[in-house]
Every structure is written in structure tokens, then in C-alpha cells.
Amino acid sequence: MALGSEQRRRERRPRIEGLFAGRQVDAALDLLHLMDMAWHDCYGPRELEVPAAVLDDVLLLAEGDLAALITVAREAVIDFRDVRVAADARRTRSE
Template sequence: MAIGSEQRRRERKPRVEELFASQQVEAALDLLHLMDMAWHDCYGPRELEVPPAVLDDVLLLADGDLAVLINGS
């Protein structure tokens, strides 16, 4: 069953709060929402969100740094 973007955001928030500074949490969640929309544009309509394994990798590589999450370096 597909879940909405707001529910996905609520589910991700505790994890993002653990990884990013408090002032960066909302921006990180906004960026993950944009990533979901881009994923859906590329792989939709069946793929509504980034797969969990891809999200895990993205967050691991960002290492709690919003700038790295944004530009991927």
C-alpha cells in the first residue's frame, strides 16, 4: 500500500533528527521529499519513493552534513 509524502516525512524524521543538526532537520526532510519526487519522475508511476536501501546509502554518505546531502560530495 502506498503512503503519502507527509506520512513518509513523519516516519523519516526521527532518523534524520539523529543524523543532522537540529537546525538542518527540516531542510534535510525537504530535500528527501524532492529526491522522492525525482525518483518517481524517473521510475514512476509504480515507484513512489526512493527504495529503502537507496535512502540508507544516501544518508550514510551524507554523514550528517546537509551540504553533502545537497551536492553529493
């Protein structure tokens, strides 16, 4: 079942609050909303939102930095495979 954008925002809020500074939470959520719209435009009518695995990669690489989130979100929409490779490399270094 597809979720509406406001419901996605509510569900994402606790995670975003744990990653971003208080004043950046709403901006980060706004950006993720824009990312969902861009994803839908790029990947077709059935893709209403960024897949969970791609979102995980984006948030990992952003490291709680709003400017980095903007850059990584854009890269993910253009080619999420590049973001996946970078996130996997980061995970490997963290182990």
C-alpha cells in the same frame, strides 16, 4: 500500500533528527521529499519514493552534512548504482 509524503516525512523524522543538526532537520526532510518526487519522475509511476536501500546509502554518505546530502541525493537519482558502490566501499572501510 503507498504512503503519502507527509506520512513518509513523519516516519523519517526521528532518523533524520539523529543524523543532522537541529536547524537542518526540516531542510533535510524537504530535500528527501524532493528526492522522492525526482525518483518518481525518473523511475516511473510505481516508484513513489526512494527505495529504503538507496535512502540508507544516501544518508550514510551524507554523514549528517546537508551540503553532502544535496550532492549525494542528486547522484542517487541520476544513477543510484554509483551511490551504492560508494556506500558499500564506506561500509567496508568501517568494518
